Amino acid sequence: MTEPKKLTRLQAIILLVALILTLFPIFWIVMTAIKPPTDWNASPAIWIPSEPTLINFKTLFDPDAIRAYGVGGVSQAATSAVIGSIIASVTATLLSVSIGLFSAIGISRYAKNSKWTPLVILSGRMFIPAAIAVPFVIIFSNIGLTDTYTGLIAIYVAITLPFSTWMLKSFVDDLPREIEEAAMIDGKSRLAAHLTVTIPLIKGGLFATTMFIFILNWSEFLFALVLSYSNINTIPVQLAKYVTATAGTLYGVQAALAVLAMLPLIVVGYFIQSHLARGMTFGAIKQ
């Protein structure tokens, strides 16, 4: 471990500005989530509500609650969106990361990589999502996958697989192949060597990738919007529904759902941070 470097004054100022730019929106969302309707749009802006309230959170699950403040409610509770987001994101993340893990090991260890490999793997990401959304909707409606979790999960896996493969490949690439080869020599089959040596040694990378893919799926909006009608719902889609024609945008309720949506990411992030550190392979090979 090296001593942390002392920052110069300029570096400290730049970091401080960056930090404020990053954290201010989060501060604002959290504050809005606990503001009563009268404070949402107040001018001049109210930074810290004088009477914090949980009415916005209550409204998420009981749409009529907000009427006590004389504001028109929304028709639908956010419950289905929360459940839908969990089903779609967790399943798609697990599938994407497990398929990506074996693809990554295969590409890193057994494929003849050319300079085109990254392009081929990542090419799907070079389309503007809206451009592929339309054909997907047409195809999915023909095969009956619109408005189903199966369809949404399939798309999420397809979209995130290049990322999970590519990220995991870089972690496998960093691991000297001789370590798993030693296990093969010691008596393990190729598959067993990967399962018992390669995968445990890229644990940190695996957690980091899972986190990253989960964030992508959790926050995906476009495909969830165009593929959902009445059976499926996700948090990002629900967030958009608080822009109502009759009562304007329900900023406070929207912010409350956003805060709820942030919570799992913060919790997972906290538990994952110790695994993010590199250096698992330190000392394995002669430098």
Place this chain on the structure above:
Amino acid sequence: MNRQTETASEPCLEIRNIRKSFGKATALQDVAFTVPRNSLTVLLGAAGAGKTTTLRIISGLDEPTSGSVLINGRDVGGLEPKDRDVAMMFDNLALYPNKSGYLNIANPLLIQGVPETEIRERVLGIAETLHIGRILDRLPGTMSGGEKQRIALGRALIRNPAIFLLDEPLSSLDAKLRIELRSELRRLQKESGKTFLLATPDYHEALAVADTVIMLQSGEVVQVDSPQTLYDRPAHRLTAEFIGSPLINILQGRISPGEPAKLEFFGFRLPLPPNLSTALAAASNGFDVGLRPENLSVTTPSSATSQGELVDIEPLGPRSVLTVRNDFGEARILVAAADFQGAEIGTTLAVKVDHPEKMLFFDGITGRSLKG
């Protein structure tokens, strides 16, 4: 494993015309050799000669582009490493970073399902031989280079395979331990009656431990011989230069016209070696004379001597290497250090060939040894 077919005369390992290409680059070209049972055979070659590639193909970690590998007479092509009955030590060691020294060494036995008490006994036995008893409960990250190397060696030696493949097993040890361990390795091999194939770029190590040396050069086997023969009769100029210190003298030679014809090099005029006169005369590419520094000495001028100016003295303890230059080139001469203490650079010395029969001759272009 078909042990019934083993016979004493059958080689433990047979490599048949292995070729290995990586894209356009050819790493091994028609490599063929056998390793006799119960022997310590050394693959000797500079970095990039193909030693590691050869070992990886034998162990099954890489497949050859063409050719076959036979272990105890059985073609192991297409078999996974675990089914080939080989132990291997990697040149970068490849210890399991998350396992203690003990578990690293015990791993092959744990996979085989050997009873715990026997594992313990065998690991401690190996640890004693390799002087690593104290570090068995430490993780590789906390070990020194030499300690890691001995753990890796232990992980290979704990097993009882058809053949041990050791890729530069002593490279990162300090000199004292290296010499100690190499004789230990030699003793282990003799006592166990097992077959060892050891790759090294260090000719000292090869000469010290090998029964047979396989000399690899740019992916080709150029010579398979006993260490002494390799030193005395190298088949190629590059082999002669690779083996031995101080560096062998390679001096351009020619046959002087006249009766009787003479061999001329570095200002010497010597009788032609009778068994080689035809070969030398036929060498259309010209030829080089190879002469080890210990076969030259400083003497008083006579008809059999050459002269040159002393340009450098390199002390090596009991001996010194003199570098003498004349119009024909430079030659290194190994002398007793005491005789040349305080010798002055720039003085002219008379030089003679001590053992004319030890002179070597190489084709001027191909570098191959010229034989009678």
